Structure formats: C-alpha cells, structure tokens
Amino acid sequence: MSNLELNTILANIRQKEKIGVGDIIIGQIVVVKDNMVVVEIVNAGNRVLSPADMGVLFVKNIDTRFVESTSECFAKGDVIKAKISEIGPYEYKMVTNYPELGVIRTICKQCKNAVIGYSPTGEVKCDDCGNMIRKKFAKTGD
Numbered sequence: 361m362s363n364l365e366l367n368t369i370l371a372n373i374r375q376k377e378k379i380g381v382g383d384i385i386i387g388q389i390v391v392v393k394d395n396m397v398v399v400e401i402v403n404a405g406n407r408v409l410s411p412a413d414m415g416v417l418f419v420k421n422i423d424t425r426f427v428e429s430t431s432e433c434f435a436k437g438d439v440i441k442a443k444i445s446e447i448g449p450y451e452y453k454m455v456t457n458y459p460e461l462g463v464i465r466t467i468c469k470q471c472k473n474a475v476i477g478y479s480p481t482g483e484v485k486c487d488d489c490g491n492m493i494r495k496k497f498a499k500t501g502d
C-alpha cells in the first residue's frame with residue numbers, strides 16, 4: 361500500500377468519526393436560559409462521540425417563527441433532534457429551525473409521564489392525562 365492510499369484511507373476514517381456541520385444529532389437539554397439552551401449530544405448517527413460533546417442552541421435558531429424565550433419551546437430534560445450549524449472552539453452550535461427538527465421526547469408537566477411524539481401541529485396530547493403540550497416538536501419521524 362502506498363502512502364497516498366494510506367492517507368486517503370485515514371482521511372476517510374477521520375471524516376466518518378467527526379461530527380460535522382450539517383449533521384443531525386440527538387441531544388438532551390441540560391440547561392435552559394432565556395436566550396439559549398445547552399444540549400448534551402447523545403447520538404450522532406454512526407459517528408463517534410467524545411465523552412461530553414455539548415452544543416448550544418440560541419433562541420433565534422429554534423424555529424422559523426419568532427420565539428421570545430426558549431421556555432416556550434423546550435424544557436430541561438427534553439430530547440431533541442437538531443442540526444449542527446457551526447463548530448465552535450468549545451462546543452457545537454446547533455439549530456432546530458426546520459420542520460423535521462425539534463423535540464422528540466418530553467415529560468408531561470401534569471402527570472410526569474414520558475411523552476414521545478412528532479407533531480405536525482406543534483401540539484402533542486399526553487396519552488395518560490390528556491394534557492395538551494405545546495413545544496417546538498419535530499413534525500415528522502424522518
């Protein structure tokens with residue numbers, strides 16, 4: 361094997377392992393502030409994660425509509441699907457301002473049960489207590 365071939369193979373391996381701009385990740389919201397949330401990345405397809413890959417999502421990048429506060433859309437513990445938009449020096453920057461991105465699992469505030477769902481309307485009904493939950497839900501399972 362020539363060095364050129366070896367370098368090509370190594371470059372391909374590195375590309376597959378790293379999280380890159382445009383990648384879709386699954387993450388859990390660990391901190392909620394008015395203007396941003398901090399997300400712990402738990403899954404990035406078949407890419408290898410570092411022990412604590414973290415991301416930030418600013419309020420202006422949550423939805424295509426205007427969102428005043430992150431708490432309208434997300435709560436601590438919510439599991440979201442998001443897209444990597446930028447790789448910063450200390451963390452990934454991510455967005456959910458696409459229909460297929462947003463919350464995919466949340467906890468019902470009323471009965472504390474886990475609610476899993478995608479919602480074309482932005483509302484999901486809790487199966488256990490009937491509570492209507494409004495968030496920035498992902499619209500489809502794609």
Ligand SMILES: [Zn+2]
Pocket residue numbers: 468469470471472473486487488489490491
């Ligand atoms: Zn409920």
